[in-house]
Amino acid sequence: MYVPSVTNPIGDYVREWVPQLVAYLPESLQGETTCSVIAFAINAIICIIAVCLVNIGSAPILIYMERKVCAHVQCRLGPMRLGWHGTIQTIADVLKMLFKEVYSPQGADKKLFYLAPLIVLIAPFMIAALIPFGHNLLVANVDMGIPLIIAVNGFGVLGILLGGWSSNNKYSLMGSLRSGAQMISYEISFALVLLFVVMVSGSTNLMEITNGQAGTVANWMIFKVPVLGFLAFIMFFIASTAEMNRAPFDIAEAEQELTGGYHTEYTGTPFAMFYLAEYIALVTNSALAVTCFLGGFHAPCIGFESVDQILLKVPGVIWFFAKVYFMIWCYMMVRWTFVRPRVDQLMSFEWKFMLPVNMLLLVGGAAYIALSI
Amino acid sequence: MTQENISTKHYIKRYLKKCITGPWSLLCGLSVSLKYFFNPKKIVTEQYPENRKTLKMHERYRGRLSMVEDAEGNNHCTACGMCERACPNASINVQPTKNIAGKKVLGRYVYHFASCTQCGLCVEACPFGAIEMSTAFEVATTDVTSLEMILNKKEGQG
């Protein structure tokens, strides 16, 4: 009987000591199959817990960070009261949100109304499972990582469309339609930029893409391909900002015109789920940017032996998260600096600027590969 | 939306120009917010109840009206009544009196703080610089009668 196995060092470790555990079971149950089934179950549970921890654990940190960055850009201090520099504030807010009454508006389609936030959460959780956080820290080493990411991203649009419609609110419907149009359009650029990465690195496996950028900083995708790499990075930055519905592309929410867009009618836990999805998407998109362009978990070696020795002593996970939080900081600075474009400006920007530039990028990447061989 | 009639050449020219000016303007905006982010001195908010003892109000803050007095408590008011006339909601009531020489001087400068909007028109109207907006801002009270105050400590010297 075929039982899928989780291929990572933790999985190997579990597989090693599971037979000892199985020995306690009655004789009739012992055997290869039981061992592999139990090992798979334990590994799967460990992986799920790890993904949930990384995702849900980072949300309060990000909300706190967003408030602080926003405040300092606007010459304020942000939360200062609860705990040292307001560190406990977000936890208090999350608790408040969880204790609120879950309430659906009159005339809303109840089933779809509660299904929508669940669908929105699918994409970020699945992408988080694909990202290599360290040399050995990877939940699923999927050969087709990047096609999977592109495929799964479609669920986000769906959740937003359903949530907007089922709220039985004109503002919500308007917001969800806008965001649907926006996300479908920017998905094309998003996919094309990732295709550029695939083309240059020659693999769709995220682990292989990361390992292809090992060595000095010059090997990172952003510097590896002169000019084009940096351009691709900027394009990825723009497309992923639009994919996440973050300002300056937060047409879907647009507080001033749509009173919050598709999640106007949501309260309590369902609203918290939309909120969570937004912040997890921020983490996963930053992690994707780091994996594809900034060398993943590899230390930023400069080329000098003595400096590199010290840099290499720091574990890869710490480098990875340092880079991820730097990316998140970049997203936040952009969010609190730029103004929101109109809907038509947004669309013409995608179809008249992003798409041609991405096509040219692909051609340029092909030329680079042809020349370097 | 109105359709513009421009030639293709002109359109391409404008498009390419925008490709350069657009990112440049974005970078300018980003540099401003980066400057603010990395410079903690730019922060203007105050942690009010905590820093109550050290808090210094800005000079231009318009709090309660007060009289400019020297160390002995003398003021410059001549009871001309310009401030009373300038006040849009009749919060000031200047009550003159006569001194020993028979000259008109300030008797009581009654100020109804409850109806004052701190607009500062009275300060602008005063020809002698006798009144100013003080920086006092903790002015909440539970006693209505305390909002009606007499600002001068001494009768006017004129």
Next chain:
Amino acid sequence: MLENLLSNIPLTFPTGGIDIAFYAVAFVILAMAVCTVAVKNVLKSAVFLIFTFVGTAILYMLLQAEFIALAQVMVYVGGVVIFVVFTILLTSHLGEDNFSVNIPRTFAAGALSVAFVMVMVKSLFPAKELATMPSAAPEGYAGLKAIALRLLDYGPSGYIIPFEIVSVLLLATLISAVTVARKEKEEKK
């Protein structure tokens, strides 16, 4: 005739995890497909359609055809159904009037589907290799690399000409879409 057919059915009852998974997924797909047709609200049937497509993708996954599974999700869930939902949201007045289904039409539909199933069964079961065939493609056979190599191969097993023709077709579609959009503008003038 029915007995004849039943005796022909190869006995592949669940023997392993993959088989159980296949039957479970197949059942879910069937249930969702029935729901898609039976539900009165158009948007809800679109949602059920998504579940059907996701189920089909899982079936491909079980057959070790990962790329086809991902393409299924990418094209159908990420593209087609989103556009279906879009058009539903933009055009119809949802909830105001559900469709009325008249009974003769239901019967006709039922008869047609039964006939379709009969044809499928009749054409599939005479194949004796059905029971002995490998239940999944060998690993890597339907992978991204293998598909790409076969798609762009010049040799007898390659599909370079259909690939190029499809790309020309797509280009023609793109250009015609632009022209359709442009015509309106000129008429206005």
